[in-house]
Amino acid sequence: MEKRHWKQKYTTFPPLPCPRCGGALRFDKSSLAERETAYSLRGRSEGNWTLYDIETRFVCFLVCEVVWCGEIVAVSGISSEQEEPVYGDVDQETDVFTYYYPKSMIPAPYPFRLSKKLSEECRVDLANAFRLLWNDHAACSNKLRMFVEHLLDQLGVPREIPKKPKNLDSRIEKFGEDHPQYMQILHALRHVGNTGSHTAKTTFDDVVQCFILVQAVIKALIDREMDEIYKTAKKLTEKYERSLLIRKNKNRAYVG
Missing domain, CATH: 1.20.120 (Four Helix Bundle (Hemerythrin (Met), subunit A))
Structure with missing residues:
Protein backbone atom coordinates (compact mmCIF):
# COMPACT_ATOMS: atom_id res chain seq x y z
CA MET A 1 0.00 0.00 0.00
CA GLU A 2 1.37 3.40 -1.03
CA LYS A 3 0.43 5.50 1.99
CA ARG A 4 1.54 8.75 0.31
CA HIS A 5 -1.21 8.34 -2.32
CA TRP A 6 -4.06 8.35 0.20
CA LYS A 7 -4.94 11.89 1.25
CA GLN A 8 -8.00 13.97 2.04
CA LYS A 9 -7.08 16.58 -0.55
CA TYR A 10 -5.09 16.67 -3.78
CA THR A 11 -3.78 19.27 -6.18
CA THR A 12 -3.78 16.49 -8.76
CA PHE A 13 -4.74 12.85 -8.41
CA PRO A 14 -1.94 10.29 -7.95
CA PRO A 15 -1.94 6.86 -9.67
CA LEU A 16 -4.37 5.11 -7.35
CA PRO A 17 -4.81 1.34 -7.83
CA CYS A 18 -7.54 0.18 -10.17
CA PRO A 19 -10.33 -1.66 -8.29
CA ARG A 20 -10.75 -4.10 -11.18
CA CYS A 21 -7.22 -5.15 -12.16
CA GLY A 22 -4.84 -3.46 -9.72
CA GLY A 23 -3.23 -1.34 -12.42
CA ALA A 24 -2.72 2.41 -12.11
CA LEU A 25 -5.60 4.85 -12.43
CA ARG A 26 -4.64 8.03 -14.30
CA PHE A 27 -6.33 11.38 -13.86
CA ASP A 28 -8.18 12.37 -17.04
CA LYS A 29 -7.70 16.15 -16.94
CA SER A 30 -10.12 16.64 -19.83
CA SER A 31 -12.94 15.19 -17.72
CA LEU A 32 -12.54 17.70 -14.88
CA ALA A 33 -15.54 19.98 -14.40
CA GLU A 34 -16.06 22.52 -11.61
CA ARG A 35 -19.02 24.69 -10.73
CA GLU A 36 -19.43 27.33 -8.05
CA THR A 37 -22.63 27.37 -6.00
CA ALA A 38 -25.16 30.18 -6.49
CA TYR A 39 -24.87 31.39 -2.88
CA SER A 40 -21.09 31.56 -3.24
CA LEU A 41 -21.44 33.65 -6.39
CA ARG A 42 -23.89 35.99 -4.62
CA GLY A 43 -21.49 36.38 -1.73
CA ARG A 44 -18.70 37.40 -4.07
CA SER A 45 -20.91 39.93 -5.83
CA GLU A 46 -21.38 41.69 -2.50
CA GLY A 47 -17.66 42.36 -2.36
CA ASN A 48 -16.97 41.12 1.17
CA TRP A 49 -15.35 37.73 0.58
CA THR A 50 -12.12 35.75 0.67
CA LEU A 51 -10.86 32.69 -1.18
CA TYR A 52 -12.03 30.54 1.72
CA ASP A 53 -15.63 31.69 1.24
CA ILE A 54 -15.89 30.24 -2.27
CA GLU A 55 -17.93 27.00 -2.48
CA THR A 56 -17.14 24.89 -5.55
CA ARG A 57 -18.03 21.34 -6.55
CA PHE A 58 -16.09 19.15 -8.97
CA VAL A 59 -16.42 15.90 -10.90
CA CYS A 60 -13.81 13.98 -12.92
CA PHE A 61 -12.76 10.51 -14.08
CA LEU A 62 -9.77 8.34 -13.23
CA VAL A 63 -9.04 5.86 -16.03
CA CYS A 64 -7.10 2.59 -15.73
CA GLU A 65 -3.98 2.71 -17.89
CA VAL A 66 -4.12 -1.05 -18.56
CA VAL A 67 -5.56 -1.26 -22.08
CA TRP A 68 -7.45 -4.54 -21.71
CA CYS A 69 -9.07 -3.27 -18.48
CA GLY A 70 -9.93 0.37 -19.07
CA GLU A 71 -11.88 0.73 -15.81
CA ILE A 72 -13.31 4.20 -15.16
CA VAL A 73 -13.67 5.58 -11.64
CA ALA A 74 -16.06 8.50 -11.19
CA VAL A 75 -14.88 11.03 -8.61
CA SER A 76 -16.88 13.86 -7.08
CA GLY A 77 -16.32 16.24 -4.22
CA ILE A 78 -15.49 19.78 -3.13
CA SER A 79 -12.77 22.00 -4.56
CA SER A 80 -11.32 25.14 -3.07
CA GLU A 81 -8.58 27.66 -3.71
CA GLN A 82 -6.03 28.30 -0.99
CA GLU A 83 -3.28 30.88 -0.76
CA GLU A 84 -0.02 29.38 0.44
CA PRO A 85 3.57 30.58 0.86
CA VAL A 86 6.11 29.74 -1.81
CA TYR A 87 9.76 30.66 -2.11
CA GLY A 88 10.66 33.00 -4.94
CA ASP A 89 14.06 34.13 -6.17
CA VAL A 90 14.43 36.72 -3.43
CA ASP A 91 11.81 36.52 -0.70
CA GLN A 92 8.96 34.30 0.35
CA GLU A 93 5.92 34.90 -1.82
CA THR A 94 2.40 33.51 -1.96
CA ASP A 95 0.57 31.63 -4.67
CA VAL A 96 -2.95 30.26 -5.07
CA PHE A 97 -3.46 26.48 -5.32
CA THR A 98 -6.63 24.56 -6.14
CA TYR A 99 -7.30 21.57 -3.86
CA TYR A 100 -9.72 18.75 -4.58
CA TYR A 101 -11.42 16.99 -1.65
CA PRO A 102 -12.97 13.73 -2.91
CA LYS A 103 -16.23 12.72 -1.25
CA SER A 104 -16.92 9.68 -3.38
CA MET A 105 -15.10 7.38 -5.79
CA ILE A 106 -17.19 4.85 -7.70
CA PRO A 107 -16.09 2.09 -7.92
CA ALA A 108 -13.78 2.66 -4.96
CA PRO A 109 -10.05 1.99 -5.45
CA TYR A 110 -8.59 -0.68 -3.18
CA ARG A 224 1.29 -16.70 5.93
CA GLU A 225 4.04 -14.89 4.04
CA MET A 226 6.41 -15.04 7.00
CA ASP A 227 6.01 -18.83 7.10
CA GLU A 228 7.33 -19.01 3.55
CA ILE A 229 10.19 -16.67 4.42
CA TYR A 230 11.11 -18.83 7.41
CA LYS A 231 11.00 -21.95 5.22
CA THR A 232 13.29 -20.31 2.69
CA ALA A 233 15.71 -19.23 5.42
CA LYS A 234 15.71 -22.75 6.88
CA LYS A 235 16.43 -24.36 3.49
CA LEU A 236 19.30 -21.97 2.82
CA THR A 237 20.75 -22.52 6.28
CA GLU A 238 20.60 -26.31 5.93
CA LYS A 239 22.07 -26.19 2.43
CA TYR A 240 25.09 -24.12 3.39
CA GLU A 241 25.61 -25.88 6.70
CA ARG A 242 25.89 -29.18 4.77
CA SER A 243 28.24 -27.55 2.27
CA LEU A 244 30.43 -26.22 5.08
CA LEU A 245 30.47 -29.62 6.81
CA ILE A 246 31.51 -31.36 3.56
CA ARG A 247 34.38 -28.90 3.06
CA LYS A 248 35.56 -29.39 6.63
CA ASN A 249 35.50 -33.19 6.25
CA LYS A 250 37.47 -32.95 2.99
CA ASN A 251 40.08 -30.73 4.64
CA ARG A 252 40.47 -33.17 7.53
CA ALA A 253 40.90 -36.08 5.11
CA TYR A 254 43.54 -34.15 3.15
CA VAL A 255 45.50 -33.21 6.24
CA GLY A 256 45.31 -36.77 7.58
Whole structure:
Protein backbone atom coordinates (compact mmCIF):
# COMPACT_ATOMS: atom_id res chain seq x y z
CA MET A 1 0.00 0.00 0.00
CA GLU A 2 1.37 3.40 -1.03
CA LYS A 3 0.43 5.50 1.99
CA ARG A 4 1.54 8.75 0.31
CA HIS A 5 -1.21 8.34 -2.32
CA TRP A 6 -4.06 8.35 0.20
CA LYS A 7 -4.94 11.89 1.25
CA GLN A 8 -8.00 13.97 2.04
CA LYS A 9 -7.08 16.58 -0.55
CA TYR A 10 -5.09 16.67 -3.78
CA THR A 11 -3.78 19.27 -6.18
CA THR A 12 -3.78 16.49 -8.76
CA PHE A 13 -4.74 12.85 -8.41
CA PRO A 14 -1.94 10.29 -7.95
CA PRO A 15 -1.94 6.86 -9.67
CA LEU A 16 -4.37 5.11 -7.35
CA PRO A 17 -4.81 1.34 -7.83
CA CYS A 18 -7.54 0.18 -10.17
CA PRO A 19 -10.33 -1.66 -8.29
CA ARG A 20 -10.75 -4.10 -11.18
CA CYS A 21 -7.22 -5.15 -12.16
CA GLY A 22 -4.84 -3.46 -9.72
CA GLY A 23 -3.23 -1.34 -12.42
CA ALA A 24 -2.72 2.41 -12.11
CA LEU A 25 -5.60 4.85 -12.43
CA ARG A 26 -4.64 8.03 -14.30
CA PHE A 27 -6.33 11.38 -13.86
CA ASP A 28 -8.18 12.37 -17.04
CA LYS A 29 -7.70 16.15 -16.94
CA SER A 30 -10.12 16.64 -19.83
CA SER A 31 -12.94 15.19 -17.72
CA LEU A 32 -12.54 17.70 -14.88
CA ALA A 33 -15.54 19.98 -14.40
CA GLU A 34 -16.06 22.52 -11.61
CA ARG A 35 -19.02 24.69 -10.73
CA GLU A 36 -19.43 27.33 -8.05
CA THR A 37 -22.63 27.37 -6.00
CA ALA A 38 -25.16 30.18 -6.49
CA TYR A 39 -24.87 31.39 -2.88
CA SER A 40 -21.09 31.56 -3.24
CA LEU A 41 -21.44 33.65 -6.39
CA ARG A 42 -23.89 35.99 -4.62
CA GLY A 43 -21.49 36.38 -1.73
CA ARG A 44 -18.70 37.40 -4.07
CA SER A 45 -20.91 39.93 -5.83
CA GLU A 46 -21.38 41.69 -2.50
CA GLY A 47 -17.66 42.36 -2.36
CA ASN A 48 -16.97 41.12 1.17
CA TRP A 49 -15.35 37.73 0.58
CA THR A 50 -12.12 35.75 0.67
CA LEU A 51 -10.86 32.69 -1.18
CA TYR A 52 -12.03 30.54 1.72
CA ASP A 53 -15.63 31.69 1.24
CA ILE A 54 -15.89 30.24 -2.27
CA GLU A 55 -17.93 27.00 -2.48
CA THR A 56 -17.14 24.89 -5.55
CA ARG A 57 -18.03 21.34 -6.55
CA PHE A 58 -16.09 19.15 -8.97
CA VAL A 59 -16.42 15.90 -10.90
CA CYS A 60 -13.81 13.98 -12.92
CA PHE A 61 -12.76 10.51 -14.08
CA LEU A 62 -9.77 8.34 -13.23
CA VAL A 63 -9.04 5.86 -16.03
CA CYS A 64 -7.10 2.59 -15.73
CA GLU A 65 -3.98 2.71 -17.89
CA VAL A 66 -4.12 -1.05 -18.56
CA VAL A 67 -5.56 -1.26 -22.08
CA TRP A 68 -7.45 -4.54 -21.71
CA CYS A 69 -9.07 -3.27 -18.48
CA GLY A 70 -9.93 0.37 -19.07
CA GLU A 71 -11.88 0.73 -15.81
CA ILE A 72 -13.31 4.20 -15.16
CA VAL A 73 -13.67 5.58 -11.64
CA ALA A 74 -16.06 8.50 -11.19
CA VAL A 75 -14.88 11.03 -8.61
CA SER A 76 -16.88 13.86 -7.08
CA GLY A 77 -16.32 16.24 -4.22
CA ILE A 78 -15.49 19.78 -3.13
CA SER A 79 -12.77 22.00 -4.56
CA SER A 80 -11.32 25.14 -3.07
CA GLU A 81 -8.58 27.66 -3.71
CA GLN A 82 -6.03 28.30 -0.99
CA GLU A 83 -3.28 30.88 -0.76
CA GLU A 84 -0.02 29.38 0.44
CA PRO A 85 3.57 30.58 0.86
CA VAL A 86 6.11 29.74 -1.81
CA TYR A 87 9.76 30.66 -2.11
CA GLY A 88 10.66 33.00 -4.94
CA ASP A 89 14.06 34.13 -6.17
CA VAL A 90 14.43 36.72 -3.43
CA ASP A 91 11.81 36.52 -0.70
CA GLN A 92 8.96 34.30 0.35
CA GLU A 93 5.92 34.90 -1.82
CA THR A 94 2.40 33.51 -1.96
CA ASP A 95 0.57 31.63 -4.67
CA VAL A 96 -2.95 30.26 -5.07
CA PHE A 97 -3.46 26.48 -5.32
CA THR A 98 -6.63 24.56 -6.14
CA TYR A 99 -7.30 21.57 -3.86
CA TYR A 100 -9.72 18.75 -4.58
CA TYR A 101 -11.42 16.99 -1.65
CA PRO A 102 -12.97 13.73 -2.91
CA LYS A 103 -16.23 12.72 -1.25
CA SER A 104 -16.92 9.68 -3.38
CA MET A 105 -15.10 7.38 -5.79
CA ILE A 106 -17.19 4.85 -7.70
CA PRO A 107 -16.09 2.09 -7.92
CA ALA A 108 -13.78 2.66 -4.96
CA PRO A 109 -10.05 1.99 -5.45
CA TYR A 110 -8.59 -0.68 -3.18
CA PRO A 111 -5.51 0.42 -1.18
CA PHE A 112 -4.29 -3.17 -1.50
CA ARG A 113 -5.41 -6.32 -3.29
CA LEU A 114 -7.62 -8.62 -1.25
CA SER A 115 -6.20 -12.06 -0.61
CA LYS A 116 -8.12 -14.91 -2.24
CA LYS A 117 -7.66 -16.81 1.02
CA LEU A 118 -9.82 -14.31 2.95
CA SER A 119 -13.33 -15.38 3.90
CA GLU A 120 -16.21 -13.81 1.98
CA GLU A 121 -17.29 -11.90 5.12
CA CYS A 122 -13.82 -10.37 5.50
CA ARG A 123 -13.72 -9.39 1.83
CA VAL A 124 -17.12 -7.68 2.06
CA ASP A 125 -16.07 -5.76 5.19
CA LEU A 126 -12.94 -4.44 3.49
CA ALA A 127 -14.73 -3.59 0.25
CA ASN A 128 -17.26 -1.55 2.26
CA ALA A 129 -14.46 0.12 4.23
CA PHE A 130 -12.69 1.18 1.02
CA ARG A 131 -15.96 2.57 -0.35
CA LEU A 132 -16.66 4.61 2.81
CA LEU A 133 -13.20 6.12 3.23
CA TRP A 134 -13.94 9.27 1.27
CA ASN A 135 -17.36 10.20 2.58
CA ASP A 136 -17.51 8.78 6.12
CA HIS A 137 -14.25 7.64 7.67
CA ALA A 138 -15.98 7.00 11.02
CA ALA A 139 -18.27 4.45 9.35
CA CYS A 140 -15.21 3.15 7.51
CA SER A 141 -13.45 2.44 10.82
CA ASN A 142 -16.54 0.55 12.00
CA LYS A 143 -16.27 -1.75 8.97
CA LEU A 144 -12.65 -2.44 9.93
CA ARG A 145 -13.81 -3.44 13.41
CA MET A 146 -16.28 -5.83 11.79
CA PHE A 147 -13.40 -7.17 9.71
CA VAL A 148 -11.53 -8.08 12.93
CA GLU A 149 -14.60 -9.99 14.18
CA HIS A 150 -14.85 -11.96 10.93
CA LEU A 151 -11.08 -12.47 10.77
CA LEU A 152 -11.17 -14.12 14.20
CA ASP A 153 -14.05 -16.27 12.95
CA GLN A 154 -11.87 -17.41 10.05
CA LEU A 155 -8.98 -18.10 12.44
CA GLY A 156 -11.21 -20.30 14.60
CA VAL A 157 -11.56 -18.04 17.66
CA PRO A 158 -15.00 -18.68 19.24
CA ARG A 159 -17.51 -15.87 19.67
CA GLU A 160 -18.00 -16.81 23.33
CA ILE A 161 -15.06 -17.36 25.68
CA PRO A 162 -15.83 -19.26 28.91
CA LYS A 163 -15.77 -17.01 32.00
CA LYS A 164 -15.12 -13.95 29.82
CA PRO A 165 -17.41 -11.14 28.61
CA LYS A 166 -18.95 -11.78 25.20
CA ASN A 167 -17.08 -9.07 23.30
CA LEU A 168 -14.30 -8.50 20.79
CA ASP A 169 -11.80 -7.59 23.50
CA SER A 170 -12.09 -11.06 25.03
CA ARG A 171 -11.72 -12.75 21.65
CA ILE A 172 -8.55 -10.81 20.87
CA GLU A 173 -7.12 -11.69 24.28
CA LYS A 174 -7.94 -15.35 23.64
CA PHE A 175 -6.23 -15.26 20.26
CA GLY A 176 -3.27 -13.47 21.84
CA GLU A 177 -2.57 -16.37 24.17
CA ASP A 178 -0.94 -18.19 21.26
CA HIS A 179 -0.16 -15.15 19.06
CA PRO A 180 0.84 -12.29 21.38
CA GLN A 181 2.68 -10.43 18.61
CA TYR A 182 -0.63 -9.61 16.88
CA MET A 183 -2.67 -8.50 19.89
CA GLN A 184 -1.61 -4.85 19.68
CA ILE A 185 -2.57 -4.62 16.02
CA LEU A 186 -6.02 -6.16 16.55
CA HIS A 187 -6.66 -4.02 19.62
CA ALA A 188 -5.69 -0.88 17.66
CA LEU A 189 -8.25 -1.75 14.97
CA ARG A 190 -10.84 -2.42 17.68
CA HIS A 191 -10.21 0.90 19.46
CA VAL A 192 -10.40 2.95 16.27
CA GLY A 193 -13.55 1.09 15.22
CA ASN A 194 -15.20 1.61 18.59
CA THR A 195 -14.41 5.31 18.52
CA GLY A 196 -15.82 5.65 15.03
CA SER A 197 -18.99 3.83 16.05
CA HIS A 198 -19.67 5.75 19.25
CA THR A 199 -18.23 9.24 18.74
CA ALA A 200 -17.52 9.60 14.99
CA LYS A 201 -14.22 11.25 15.92
CA THR A 202 -11.81 9.09 13.99
CA THR A 203 -9.64 10.88 11.43
CA PHE A 204 -8.92 10.14 7.80
CA ASP A 205 -5.22 9.65 8.49
CA ASP A 206 -5.93 7.21 11.33
CA VAL A 207 -8.11 5.10 9.06
CA VAL A 208 -5.36 5.01 6.43
CA GLN A 209 -2.99 3.80 9.17
CA CYS A 210 -5.54 1.09 9.98
CA PHE A 211 -5.50 -0.06 6.34
CA ILE A 212 -1.72 -0.56 6.67
CA LEU A 213 -2.28 -2.64 9.82
CA VAL A 214 -4.97 -4.72 8.12
CA GLN A 215 -2.72 -5.45 5.16
CA ALA A 216 0.07 -6.58 7.51
CA VAL A 217 -2.29 -8.85 9.46
CA ILE A 218 -3.59 -10.48 6.29
CA LYS A 219 -0.08 -11.15 5.02
CA ALA A 220 0.95 -12.67 8.35
CA LEU A 221 -2.15 -14.61 9.43
CA ILE A 222 -3.94 -15.46 6.18
CA ASP A 223 -1.32 -15.54 3.41
CA ARG A 224 1.29 -16.70 5.93
CA GLU A 225 4.04 -14.89 4.04
CA MET A 226 6.41 -15.04 7.00
CA ASP A 227 6.01 -18.83 7.10
CA GLU A 228 7.33 -19.01 3.55
CA ILE A 229 10.19 -16.67 4.42
CA TYR A 230 11.11 -18.83 7.41
CA LYS A 231 11.00 -21.95 5.22
CA THR A 232 13.29 -20.31 2.69
CA ALA A 233 15.71 -19.23 5.42
CA LYS A 234 15.71 -22.75 6.88
CA LYS A 235 16.43 -24.36 3.49
CA LEU A 236 19.30 -21.97 2.82
CA THR A 237 20.75 -22.52 6.28
CA GLU A 238 20.60 -26.31 5.93
CA LYS A 239 22.07 -26.19 2.43
CA TYR A 240 25.09 -24.12 3.39
CA GLU A 241 25.61 -25.88 6.70
CA ARG A 242 25.89 -29.18 4.77
CA SER A 243 28.24 -27.55 2.27
CA LEU A 244 30.43 -26.22 5.08
CA LEU A 245 30.47 -29.62 6.81
CA ILE A 246 31.51 -31.36 3.56
CA ARG A 247 34.38 -28.90 3.06
CA LYS A 248 35.56 -29.39 6.63
CA ASN A 249 35.50 -33.19 6.25
CA LYS A 250 37.47 -32.95 2.99
CA ASN A 251 40.08 -30.73 4.64
CA ARG A 252 40.47 -33.17 7.53
CA ALA A 253 40.90 -36.08 5.11
CA TYR A 254 43.54 -34.15 3.15
CA VAL A 255 45.50 -33.21 6.24
CA GLY A 256 45.31 -36.77 7.58
